[in-house]
Amino acid sequence: MLLYLSWPSFRIVAVDNDLVSFVDAQMHKRDSDDWPLVLITNPKDAGFLLPSKEPTERILKSTHIRILAWSRYLIQRVSVSIDGAFVGNARPAKRHDASI
Known part of the structure; x- marks a missing residue:
């Protein structure tokens, strides 16, 4: 299968408990068009199981929803909805020092 991502674009890939998730993103001329970038790692998108x-x-x-979110701007809140119904705000995970 040939994968073609129109330029300029990129893919973010994450492995969460041996399940691979990804999101494709395009870069735009206006920064506001790019952000935030969100990748839900758990539960994995059923279309890619x-x-x-x-x-x-x-x-x-699994008992948790796990989300990776990036922005050039301060992320003040990550709201979670399932099938359009608000279920709450995500909480940041504890930070782990990679050098330990």
Whole structure:
């Protein structure tokens, strides 16, 4: 399969408990068009599940929604909705020092 991303664009890939998630993003001339970038890593997007390659059964036992969010601007709040219904605001995970 040939993957073509129109230039200028990029892909963010994350591995969360052995499940691979990704988001494609395009760069625009106006900064406001690019931000925020959001990647939901848990639960994984059902359209991209690979049960023969990933431990998808872990999703059934999961109790948390995990989100990666980036912005050039201060992120003040990450609101979570499921099927259009607001369920709450996300909380930042504890920071871990990678040097430990």
